[in-house]
Amino acid sequence: MIKMTARKATPAKDTTVIMAAEATEKLALTASVNLEPKEFATGSKGFRFLGKFATSDGERFQADGNVILVGSKDNPAATVTALQADVAAQLAALVRLEAHTMQFSTGSTGLFSQGKLTAGGQKFQVSAKAVRIRKTA
Numbered sequence: 001m002i003k004m005t006a007r008k009a010t011p012a013k014d015t016t017v018i019m020a021a022e023a024t025e026k027l028a029l030t031a032s033v034n035l036e037p038k039e040f041a042t043g044s045k046g047f048r049f050l051g052k053f054a055t056s057d058g059e060r061f062q063a064d065g066n067v068i069l070v071g072s073k074d075n076p077a078a079t080v081t082a083l084q085a086d087v088a089a090q091l092a093a094l095v096r097l098e099a100h101t102m103q104f105s106t107g108s109t110g111l112f113s114q115g116k117l118t119a120g121g122q123k124f125q126v127s128a129k130a131v132r133i134r135k136t137a
Contacts, residue, residue: 020101023061026053027111027130028095030063032088037080045072045080046124047087061110065128067091082120090117095128108132
């Protein structure tokens, strides 16, 4: 189950360089394929993904995101019991629904997605992004 949440975002000023639909699909695929269990330094438990992808027009993106078990930071005994495959499927669905173009504080453009998902009866807070890699001269 995916819960859509309100968010603040700065729309990308230069969206012509982003093939949003294709980039969104590739972000969803990158997120689900590269998802790995993670215990964060804060004490939270969940999953993390990292990866890179390119769109058919040659634009390259660096992707990363976190899927954090709600309440795990304050509860050292909390464990992730949701299956990684279930979390990955829910994550991909959330990215497809929520990803939007954005200009980040660095000036880079890309895609950003955040929300909550439920897998295996557990609730997770999700953030995912893909930042366009600038071409160097």
